Amino acid sequence: MAKSFQEALASGKFLITASIDAPKGTDLEEAARLIDKLKGVVDALGVSDNPCAAMHMSPWAVCRLALEKGVDPIMHVACRDRNRIALQSDLLAAASLGIKNILCVSGDHVKFGDHGDAKPVHDIDSVHLLATARALEEGKDMTGSALKGNATFCLGAAANPEADPLEPQLIKVDKKIKAGASFLVTHPAFNIENLKQFMGHVSHSSVKVLAGVRLLVPEKVAQYRDGSYPGLFVPENILEEIEGADMAKCIGLAANIVKEIRSADLCHGIHITAPGHEEAIIDILKTGGIETEK
Amino acid sequence: MIVAKRKPFNEIEELVSGSKKILILGCGTCVAVCLAGGEKEVAVLASQLKMALALKDQEAKIDELTIERQCDREFIEEINNKVSVDDYDLILSTACGAGVQLVSDVFDHKVVLPALNTTFIGVAEGPGVWTERCRSCSDCVLAETGGICPVTICAKGLVNGPCGGTRHGKCEIDPEKDCAWTLIYNRLKKIGRLDRMEQTSPPKKYGADEYPARIVHEAYRRRYE
Numbered sequence: 001m002a003k004s005f006q007e008a009l010a011s012g013k014f015l016i017t018a019s020i021d022a023p024k025g026t027d028l029e030e031a032a033r034l035i036d037k038l039k040g041v042v043d044a045l046g047v048s049d050n051p052c053a054a055m056h057m058s059p060w061a062v063c064r065l066a067l068e069k070g071v072d073p074i075m076h077v078a079c080r081d082r083n084r085i086a087l088q089s090d091l092l093a094a095a096s097l098g099i100k101n102i103l104c105v106s107g108d109h110v111k112f113g114d115h116g117d118a119k120p121v122h123d124i125d126s127v128h129l130l131a132t133a134r135a136l137e138e139g140k141d142m143t144g145s146a147l148k149g150n151a152t153f154c155l156g157a158a159a160n161p162e163a164d165p166l167e168p169q170l171i172k173v174d175k176k177i178k179a180g181a182s183f184l185v186t187h188p189a190f191n192i193e194n195l196k197q198f199m200g201h202v203s204h205s206s207v208k209v210l211a212g213v214r215l216l217v218p219e220k221v222a223q224y225r226d227g228s229y230p231g232l233f234v235p236e237n238i239l240e241e242i243e244g245a246d247m248a249k250c251i252g253l254a255a256n257i258v259k260e261i262r263s264a265d266l267c268h269g270i271h272i273t274a275p276g277h278e279e280a281i282i283d284i285l286k287t288g289g290i291e292t293e294k
Numbered sequence: 295m296i297v298a299k300r301k302p303f304n305e306i307e308e309l310v311s312g313s314k315k316i317l318i319l320g321c322g323t324c325v326a327v328c329l330a331g332g333e334k335e336v337a338v339l340a341s342q343l344k345m346a347l348a349l350k351d352q353e354a355k356i357d358e359l360t361i362e363r364q365c366d367r368e369f370i371e372e373i374n375n376k377v378s379v380d381d382y383d384l385i386l387s388t389a390c391g392a393g394v395q396l397v398s399d400v401f402d403h404k405v406v407l408p409a410l411n412t413t414f415i416g417v418a419e420g421p422g423v424w425t426e427r428c429r430s431c432s433d434c435v436l437a438e439t440g441g442i443c444p445v446t447i448c449a450k451g452l453v454n455g456p457c458g459g460t461r462h463g464k465c466e467i468d469p470e471k472d473c474a475w476t477l478i479y480n481r482l483k484k485i486g487r488l489d490r491m492e493q494t495s496p497p498k499k500y501g502a503d504e505y506p507a508r509i510v511h512e513a514y515r516r517r518y519e
Contacts, residue, residue: 080450084497106457109449109467120450124497127454131494142497160458168479168491172455175494187458230466231458 005044005072005101006154009183009208014262015269016290017074017185017210018281019046022057031062034278035069040293041282044101046074046185046271050081052229053113060090063099074156074185075099078107083123084132088141091133095151103156103185104129104176108230127172130155130179155180160187161198161211162233170201177205185271187231188214190238192260199266208268211261215254215274215284216242251283258288295324295417296390297424298331298410306339306386307346309407313354313384316343317377318409319397320360321389328424331388331410333360339388339409357382364393370400379404432503438490440481445498447474453495 008015020034031047038045045066047059063073075094077087094102110120124132124142132142136151157176163169173184184202189195189211202209216224216234221243224234234242241253254272261267272281285292300306310316318336326332336358347354359377361369364387373379384405387394391412398406414426429446435453436443445451449467456475459466463476482488510518 106450106452108459111449111467122450122452123500125450125452125454127494128497158458160460163456163458163460164462165460165476165479168456168473168475169458169460171479171491172475174492175454179494227461227466227469233461 003043005074008043009154009268013043014290015043015208015210016041016272016285016292017044017046017269018042018272018274018278019048019074019076020062020278021048021051021275022059022062024054024056026057028062028065032065032069035062035066035071037279037294038281039069039071041285042071043269044072044074046076046103049076049078049105049107050113051275052108053080053110053115053118055113055115058090060094060097060099063094064097067098072101073099074101074103076103076105077129078105079122079125079129080107080110080120081118083121084128084142087124087129088132088136091136091153092147092151095136095153096149100152101154101156102133103158104133104181105158112228112230126157127175127179130157130176130181134180154182156183156185157181158187159184159198160231161189161194162187162191163231164233166194166197170198173202177202177207181207183208183210183268185210186212186267188212188234188273189257189261190233190235192264192266195261195266196264209266210269210271211267213254213257213261213270213272213284215250215272215277215280217247217250217277218242218245247277247280251280251287254280254284255287255289258284258290262289295327295415296392296412297328297414297416297426298325298390298412300330300335300339300388300410301408303342303346306409307343309409310343310354310384310386313405315355315382316357316384316386317379317382318343318356318358318386318388319364319373320358321364321387321393322360322362323365325388325390325393325410326360327418329422331390333358336360336388339386355382364389364397367396367400370397431498431500432507433499435495435498438493438495439478440485440487440490442474442478442481444474444478447472447477449474453498455491 047062049059059075063075066073104126106126110118133153139147139150159173274280318340320336321331340356340358363369386409387397388409394408415428416424416426460473465471465473482491
């Protein structure tokens with residue numbers, strides 16, 4: 001494998017990351033194809049955990065596949081679906097499979113998913129999950145009991161520079177950093193001023209920030225507008241541009257955000273999501289002026 | 295208080311179908327205040343059931359009785375002073391779930407069915423409007439959160455701050471609902487205790503009470519233990 005994500009984080013280079021979803025089913029063919037395609041392009045590949053509360057395969061299986069194919073994965077772990085016991089056992093399982101990068105998130109509300117009557121767990125929150133993962137690294141579970149074999153993680157957390165109001169979000173981000181997050185993946189950013197304010201706040205720490213870039217597509221405009229995608233706050237002028245746009249234009253709009261983020265020299269990297277259109281990730285990077293091997 | 299809402303009428307109709315002697319038992323406390331199961335609501339439900347049965351050319355004796363509280367044995371045990379429970383083949387309780395269970399315990403030889411869905415512990419915001427305020431978690435955090443409960447008001451029950459879904463101070467699941475953490479932030483700022491929000495709250499102690507919980511008042515301990 002090329003440089004690990006942890007090494008890439010420390011290297012000071014502009015980091016390129018993206019996320020894919022695990023399959024809804026047992027067929028790993030599409031995930032394998034995307035991993036192969038993004039190998040050498042991304043510094044790490046995230047695998048979502050039941051994205052938008054829709055039931056999918058557990059991400060650790062896809063993360064393991066990525067490892068086998070030479071791509072360093074970032075396993076997303078949501079607090080929504082498991083209590084503190086299950087979360088710790090999954091973290092230990094991930095560690096034993098060689099999965100080091102963990103993105104600790106609360107998880108989108110069950111309401112947005114495909115099992116609307118499911119009980120949202122949220123036994124612990126993302127701050128607790130980070131602290132718990134740190135404890136596992138120190139050879140203890142969250143109650144302080146000794147483990148046989150320590151975990152080794154590179155821990156990340158989510159944040160939304162577009163949240164309104166931003167101040168409560170920033171207080172929580174501070175807690176996440178204090179709890180052990182060494183990188184932050186932001187929700188999709190659209191307003192560079194918001195991102196500047198966010199970066200101004202976290203710059204006191206050594207945390208690395210990967211700004212979220214989302215490929216928006218015309219068939220989802222109504223859902224972007226009506227709040228069907230939690231934490232995705234697309235300005236109306238961008239929605240108007242996306243309406244009726246072809247894929248080249250959609251890629252171009254995402255690429256513009258990549259360029260803007262990069263030229264503003266604000267963040268340490270980007271994190272691209274393109275649900276259902278992951279094949280466009282490389283095109284977004286290229287159009288955004290990022291050199292890739294592919 | 296406990297807030298409940300009546301089950302859909304067709305569900306109630308299905309629950310009582312086949313019964314010939316029904317006692318609709320109201321509760322005069324919380325569910326009366328929230329207009330779900332007090333004397334008036336019992337009367338409305340009785341009328342509805344009578345009409346529905348009449349439309350089907352069916353007959354049943356449907357009586358009404360509302361007691362002060364169904365969550366207290368002494369009031370339930372008085373029921374037989376007012377009606378003869380054994381005259382009925384079914385008691386349809388319009389109490390909260392706790393009341394239905396205690397009536398069922400006291401009259402354990404009778405069929406006791408719920409007419410309400412018990413929904414939350416809440417407050418009256420104004421005429422006809424109640425909102426949830428407490429999850430009775432046995433591990434109260436209100437001292438740290440400006441008197442606003444994140445376990446209850448936050449859709450995810452997060453105790454360390456908002457998720458990333460806050461927009462215009464509203465919750466990601468419903469733009470009509472306030473984000474609990476925006477409320478908490480504003481309240482703590484207003485009362486000069488924002489530093490409380492900066493402290494990391496530990497994981498909730500869901501083991502603080504064994505469920506089902508039981509409390510015996512200090513003064514009565516010798517009697518029960």
